[in-house]
């Protein structure tokens with residue numbers, strides 16, 4: 001599956017690449033009475049870790065306590081500072097209903113607002129504690145039940161506003177009113193501005209992105225998922241503008257230059273799902289069979305590109321209503337394409353926002369992979385309308401309930417709309433990404449402790465999404481599709497308009513299935529990592545032993561309840577059992593009867609983890625491995641099993657549990673493969689092997705590349721550069737994968753053909769010789785020969801970039817600009833990231849294209865420009881810079897150098913990503929040592945190169 005066109009997809013096995021940066025909160029302090037202290041321009045984490053600007057003592061925050069005080073806990077007496085350093089807000093007061101009035105100024109890029117929040121006080125206290133950040137609160141405006149607070153203290157580290165009243169507050173409900181103002185920032189979070197062109201003029205759009213913890217940057221609020229409340233919004237905007245929010249318009253009036261729009265009141269919902277979009281937009285519209293109105297909004301002139309997404313959206317709402325046994329909860333659904341957008345898409349209740357490439361599709365100008373990406377993204381966000389929005393995680397520890405489920409169920413939906421896409425086979429991309437990240441010591445459990453808001457963004461990663469989705473698939477397989485769906489539907493009904501924890505889901509599943517789900521599943525969600533199951537054949541028994549799999553080769557201590565499946569000689573009869581302890585053995589007499597005679601070979605093979613439904617790896621003894629390779633070559637295995645076998649072998653080789661020599665022999669067994677999914681895994685494994693060979697066996701790297709070309713060329717030749725009439729989706733996806741790989745591996749003929757087609761394209765953008773699908777391969781080919789003194793192809797590409805107004809095309813060009821051996825060109829491309837020419841949402845495209853040849857230059861650039869990067873790209877997106885640059889390296893010395901540098905450039909928002917990147921560098925260093933000691937590698941490569 002191609003997810004590279006979203007920020008999150010690009011992060012691969014790491015955290016979401018959110019492009020967020022923020023200036024420091026500007027608020028009057030306790031006795032300051034409107035005194036403003038600005039610290040603008042600093043990075044988010046840096047700012048939050050300084051106490052400058054707040055009228056409080058600069059003491060270090062107290063130790064954090066993960067659990068919130070329960071409702072009805074002892075009264076909060078004492079001073080405002082007692083609320084610092086807590087992971088969560090106190091529960092003695094909770095919002096019930098927000099009345100919000102906001103007036104964005106799209107020219108000055110500011111906004112003013114007024115909130116009237118109905119708050120229920122449930123225990124004696126003289127305080128109200130809520131979140132706020134980057135807002136200027138009008139101190140004099142604050143009232144609770146007509147009482148003015150005695151103290152108004154803002155703690156920037158904690159992003160909380162503490163209102164201290166003279167006396168204990170009456171129990172029960174009262175209204176808190178606050179006026180405030182803020183900036184429409186350029187950091188794509190909170191309430192921000194996005195830029196677009198309208199009739200040749202640059203315009204601003206006002207947009208919100210609140211997940212995870214940025215609603216507090218738009219209005220003061222209880223900004224935690226468990227504080228659900230009703231929202232009644234009113235917006236004041238220029239009359240010509242379209243203004244959207246979660247709910248339909250209730251009332252609209254125009255007075256002079258101001259249009260006042262009030263929206264219907266929402267049902268109970270979390271703050272991170274509130275949304276606003278204001279801009280010059282047009283739309284297309286559809287309706288579900290249930291009568292729900294669905295619209296796709298775009299910049300003026302692009303709405304017809306929304307047809308595909310609209311169709312998928314309408315179908316998704318219909319499907320999920322049946323699947324979850326609950327109707328879509330809101331009166332309308334809008335989906336909007338936003339020109340500047342940090343993530344790929346955001347599931348705001350009733351107002352889903354997308355970056356343009358994740359929503360807009362045009363038969364003429366979009367690649368086939370975009371179509372699939374759009375379908376998956378729409379299906380994912382709409383799944384959240386139930387799983388996430390209607391039933392919401394109780395705390396960020398349970399984020400995976402949102403993201404793992406939406407990821408899993410989006411495949412279920414897309415599979416039903418487009419059965420020919422074979423999407424469940426492509427789902428193994430997710431499983432692969434999950435297994436990869438989770439093989440690190442620096443991984444984390446699916447249920448991860450969160451101590452501070454600045455830790456949340458980093459867990460939107462391959463653990464929450466991909467491991468989460470994979471263990472759901474594992475569970476569904478274990479329980480059976482129907483039982484699983486029924487239990488899910490009753491879970492949704494039980495927790496609708498409320499919050500749930502992971503164990504709430506297990507409890508419902510257990511009740512509905514009568515199976516001990518909690519025991520089974522907690523080994524997967526509360527424990528990081530996963531096992532490798534070692535399989536040995538001993539007479540009629542298959543001996544199995546589990547051990548934690550770690551890419552650095554070290555033994556881990558984890559132990560799982562593993563749902564093992566086994567097939568022997570056929571898929572007709574499978575063995576299923578739970579491996580509960582360290583080891584066990586499986587009597588295979590019954591299934592072995594189909595296997596033929598094991599000694600004589602015949603049809604004998606045993607495959608564990610049939611169709612890779614389990615989240616584990618398998619290492620076979622030599623005999624079983626040889627039999628599987630034979631079965632593979634004689635086309636006996638399913639696509640998913642073929643993928644599992646090569647992925648496991650790749651991982652085992654990397655961990656030095658198996659030789660590269662063995663991996664290369666196995667790869668060679670795939671030389672007649674024609675399937676898209678299998679070949680796309682063969683492709684990534686091949687490129688990983690080519691990359692490591694550069695350091696491990698410089699003398700052999702040319703031959704290894706030739707061998708990989710030998711593997712990938714036949715299916716590429718079969719497909720050719722030109723699409724066939726009415727060819728299927730998967731072949732259209734496969735072509736660019738193969739051509740890009742061949743160009744990267746240095747296949748002369750492919751490079752020359754790419755250059756030839758690029759030359760024609762430069763003069764005729766409409767040539768049929770270079771449709772969107774094959775363009776990237778041609779761009780890479782053209783870049784291959786660019787140098788400072790021979791830069792016409794580079795100039796041509798920049799021209800294509802500048803002339804295109806399509807996000808997909810721009811991303812495509814950016815992703816090729818660093819594919820060059822000339823370090824000055826690479827530097828020039830990297831420096832584009834500091835200009836206005838590249839939207840900061842698109843920076844990752846450039847980084848993605850970096851190569852091993854110019855890595856020293858890149859690292860020097862990163863180091864030398866770190867302050868600028870921090871300034872423009874802030875905390876979480878810096879994680880992407882770190883990951884892409886550091887993992888180009890493979891030596892312990894380099895890892896040590898990186899550690900030294902970042903020891904003085906710390907930031908909690910990329911701490912996890914940094915540790916994971918360093919670990920990957922060291923794993924590669926160890927892999928290199930292993931490869932260097934392989935005695936038969938060179939000989940095997942020669943042998944395979946000469947072979948049939």
Ligand code: BES
Pocket residue numbers: 006007008009016018211212343344345346347376377378380381384403406407457460
């Ligand atoms: N809830 C997320 C968006 C998000 C991500 C918000 C990170 C805050 C931080 C949304 O549902 C999502 O998962 N989007 C994905 C696309 C999806 C198809 C996997 C993304 O943005 O990549």
Ligand code: ZN
Pocket residue numbers: 347380381384402403406
């Ligand atoms: Zn999601």
